[in-house]
Amino acid sequence: MQLYFAPNTRATRPLWMLEELGVPYDLISVDLAGKENQRPEYLRIHPLGQVPALVDGEVRVFESIAICMYLADRHPEKGLAPSVSSGLRAVYYQWLVFCPSTLEPAIGRFAQHGGEESDAQRQKARSRFVGAADLLEDVLRVQPYLLGDDFSVADVIVGSNLKWARRVGLLHGREPLEGYVQRLLARPAARRVFGEPDSG
Numbered sequence: 603m604q605l606y607f608a609p610n611t612r613a614t615r616p617l618w619m620l621e622e623l624g625v626p627y628d629l630i631s632v633d634l635a636g637k638e639n640q641r642p643e644y645l646r647i648h649p650l651g652q653v654p655a656l657v658d659g660e661v662r663v664f665e666s667i668a669i670c671m672y673l674a675d676r677h678p679e680k681g682l683a684p685s686v687s688s689g690l691r692a693v694y695y696q697w698l699v700f701c702p703s704t705l706e707p708a709i710g711r712f713a714q715h716g717g718e719e720s721d722a723q724r725q726k727a728r729s730r731f732v733g734a735a736d737l738l739e740d741v742l743r744v745q746p747y748l749l750g751d752d753f754s755v756a757d758v759i760v761g762s763n764l765k766w767a768r769r770v771g772l773l774h775g776r777e778p779l780e781g782y783v784q785r786l787l788a789r790p791a792a793r794r795v796f797g798e799p800d801s802g
């Protein structure tokens with residue numbers, strides 16, 4: 603299995619997954635600054651020239667969340683996704699889709715308005731995040747992970763988003779979310795990817 607990767611990008615999501623699974627893989631660095639991602643040979647792996655991409659024998663897949671879901675299903679014995687016959691599978695889909703459709707755009711808008719924008723624009727962007735964050739807090743106040751007691755792919759994806767939210771200052775005063783991010787980053791697999799928990 604080969605993961606095409608660049609640091610500080612969404613490619614850290616499948617890298618984190620691979621570390622959680624503890625399966626062998628090759629990490630192939632793609633130099634984005636050097637435009638290696640636009641070379642014809644890389645465009646055959648990811649037609650949009652982005653990272654991450656995964657090659658697993660005949661299988662080629664891009665989109666970080668799809669790669670993580672694929673990896674969990676490929677290794678059901680590791681228990682990182684509820685089985686298809688379980689009702690929890692619906693909740694699992696919900697949080698995975700919640701990220702790119704609701705949470706990530708809200709964080710992105712805030713991060714984008716963090717510079718010379720007016721306070722009003724910044725507040726508007728922040729208010730979009732508040733609803734999504736309140737919802738997550740209600741869940742994480744009563745259970746350690748999004749699906750209950752067990753860590754899953756949903757935590758890799760939501761946790762990655764919240765790590766970004768924390769970096770742009772959106773988690774101040776949100777103890778349940780802060781605690782959740784810290785708990786996730788303290789996992790051995792996450793430490794191997796991101797380093798020490800408080801390094802951001």
Ligand SMILES: N[C@@H](CCC(=O)N[C@@H](CS)C(=O)NCC(=O)O)C(=O)O
Pocket residue numbers: 610611612613634639651652653654664665666667
């Ligand atoms: N939705 C895609 C987004 C992929 C993406 O935007 N990758 C960025 C890094 S986070 C990238 O490769 N940028 C380089 C470029 O587009 O030239 C995913 O989650 O995999």
